[in-house]
Amino acid sequence: MSVTVKSIATPDRVPLTRALISVSDKTGIADFARTLAARGVELVSTGGTRAAIAAAGVPVIDVSDITGFPEIMDGRVKTLHPKVHGGLLAVRADPEHAEALTTHGIPVFDLLVIDLYPFEETVAKGGERQAIIETIDIGGPAMIRAAAKNHAYLSVVVDPADYGAVLTELDGHGGATTARFRRALAAKAFSRTAAYDAAIARWATDAVAAETEAAAEAEPTAPRWVSFGGTLVQAMRYGENPHQAAAFYRSAPARAGVATARQVQGKALSYNNLNDTDAAYELVAEFDPAASAAVAIIKHANPCGVARGADLAEAYRKALACDPVSAFGGIVALNRTLDAAAAALVTEIFTEVIIAPDATAEAIEIVAAKKNLRLLLAGGLPDPRAAGLVAKTLAGGLLVQSRDNAVIDDLDLKVVTKRAPTEAELADLKFSWRIVKHVKSNAIVYAKGGATVGIGAGQMSRVDSARIAAWKAADAAKAAGLADSPTRGSVVASDAFFPFADGLLAAVEAGATAVIQPGGSMRDAEVIATADAHGLAMVFTGVRHFRH
Known part of the structure; x- marks a missing residue:
């Protein structure tokens, strides 16, 4: 696909004579329109926006009067017309563009005031699928991109918070906008459509992922493109x-x-x-x-x-x-x-x-x-089982993965030692596993009676995490005037397998009586034998909880 590039000088100041206004959020629009009209700006608008402006006693032209075509398909098609996009995209200093404007009777716009259908809000409120689909805006993003692309000649406002800035700009430059101001508005407009499209893409991708998981398909696919916005x-x-x-x-x-x-x-x-x-x-x-x-x-x-x-x-x-x-x-x-x-x-x-x-x-x-x-x-708790993507930046890229939504209640626990955990130990093992999921790796958590008693986080060696957790527990006990460390008689959770028995022996030394870990090490047999030798109960989860 080839692109024609012409070298044409662009103006610094563009007088504001005609504005196209189409917004879902009517906040402040009547007052803004009234002020523009008082400055002699001709207003063109659509549907509900036109009605709101007219109801405020402000002269406004219906976009259908310009296009000669009515809104159709429940408003899905109203601004997707050459007389709208031509008026937004025309390079006014280009003789060919100027001739097209004259030939086809296309009025140019100096200002586009627009927002997008409330897609993000509809998703956040838990709207039905069809309701969500109906809030995917088509004409809005097209107009925003057209106006932002042509910011050499017009301003595009996508945020009601900028109405005042537009009026201040006009006051400061004799009813005109400057190139610098238009560039800033265009950058914001592109960011808005990018965030909007990212939200739609995330919703659609998450829906497909949920369907894939529900269908028990073995290999989830990584999308060719991924976007994040906010x-x-x-x-x-x-x-x-x-x-x-x-x-x-x-x-x-x-x-x-x-x-x-x-x-x-x-x-x-x-x-x-x-x-x-x-x-x-x-x-x-x-x-x-x-x-x-x-x-x-x-x-x-x-x-x-x-x-x-x-x-x-x-x-x-x-x-x-x-x-x-x-x-x-x-x-x-x-x-x-x-x-x-x-x-x-x-x-x-x-x-x-x-x-x-x-x-x-x-x-x-x-x-x-x-x-x-x-x-x-917060108004509620986040669902630990919720699907979704999380991202981390790298030099020149992103690492993207699904959220760690594995929950202990959903796991098939396997006792691998001669001794099974007691009922009390099992309750604490499950408790500690909920915690270790949220501790930086290498992670060790000692727990007893439904409370953590020692936490070791973020060490390069798992045995160091086990020792640090025990050491901090002993210090806390001493400060509290306790005769012994609370790790005595505790259980221990490890976010990943013990690669050697030394980490387990550190937990034994701390006084732990039962262990929960993913399993999967080449030396599992050695670790299990060590647990048996010290009378420990050990449970494998089959799931790892690395957290970096």
């Missing part, structure tokens, strides 16, 4: 470090969590706050709130204490006991509505963020006493 939620002061720029974007479809949360109080969240809060909430969501209360305390994206309890207050006390030193300045996530008792306990030490599905009025009042403490109410 809408700005918050520009941040900096990223992980002060010299890095950062921003937070909401993507579609949305899962309950930090992206859906309402911040009730506290100062602005930082990049690290959001990253850690997401890690905490994803972890605590592993626990069904109908079965038990659960609390997770996170520091630098790793848990430093997780526990279940009859209520949130009990769960918090147990979680805090695991590593109270690291919990200082941490993130606290809860799987139930934050109540006054739990709020009182959490606010006893310095905490950066609390996130929960909801909070009582009493709890909100208690947290309010700590004015810098952020309280986020």
Whole structure:
């Protein structure tokens, strides 16, 4: 496919004489249109937008009067017409384009004001498939791309927040727009259509993936193209470090969590706050709130204490006991509505963020006493079984994979030792496996009585993780005045197999009595024999939980 390129000078300032307006979100459009009309700008509009502008007493031309063709097919076809796209795409300094405009009676537009059908919102609300399909905009993206491509001659506005900027630009340049202003609007317009198309592609791809999984097809296919997009939620002061720029974007479809949360109080969240809060909430969501209360305390994206309890207050006390030193300045996530008792306990030490599905009025009042403490109410818990894609950037590329949605309740556990775990050990093994999924590899978690008692994270050697977890548990016990380490009589979870028996022996030395791990090592027989020799019960999951 060849492209004709002509060298034609483009203007800096373009007077605004005619605008095409077509928006789903009518917020502020009547006032904006009235101000444009008062400046002598001719307004052309479509369907409901034209009706809204006319109802405000503003003169407006129906686009059908220009095209000579009515809207058809329930509005699916209304702006896909040469007299619309010709008026957007014409290079006015090109004699051939100018002649075509005259020959076919095509009016040019200096401004396009437009948004897109609410596809992302419809998906987020759980709309039916056909309702979602009907919100896939066709004419809107086509017009946006046409106007943005031709930004040498016209401005394209895709965000109501920019109405004021357009008027300020006109005020500052005698009713005209500058090339720099038009370029900035075009860049934003291209970003909007890219994010919109990314949302549609993700929805369609996820639907196919779900159908593939339901059909038990063996080999899921990687799409030829992949895209990710989002809408700005918050520009941040900096990223992980002060010299890095950062921003937070909401993507579609949305899962309950930090992206859906309402911040009730506290100062602005930082990049690290959001990253850690997401890690905490994803972890605590592993626990069904109908079965038990659960609390997770996170520091630098790793848990430093997780526990279940009859209520949130009990769960918090147990979680805090695991590593109270690291919990200082941490993130606290809860799987139930934050109540006054739990709020009182959490606010006893310095905490950066609390996130929960909801909070009582009493709890909100208690947290309010700590004015810098952020309280986020997410409105629900993320589904740990949810499918979807996650991505990580590389130099010049992306690594994309499906979300780790393996849940212990769905796994076929296999006892591989002579001794099977007791009922209490099995409950703690399942508990610890929910936690180890969310600990950076190499990961080791000791647990007892529905609470973590030692966590080893992010070590190059699995045996080091086992030793660090035991060492931190011993320190916590000493600080609490306990006679012995809580790892005595605990169970241990390992996110991946033990490649040698040394990691298991470190857990034996710490006092663990039962082990849960994926299995699959060439030395499984040696590790199992070591467990048998020390009277341990060992369970294989067949599933690994590496987390990098």
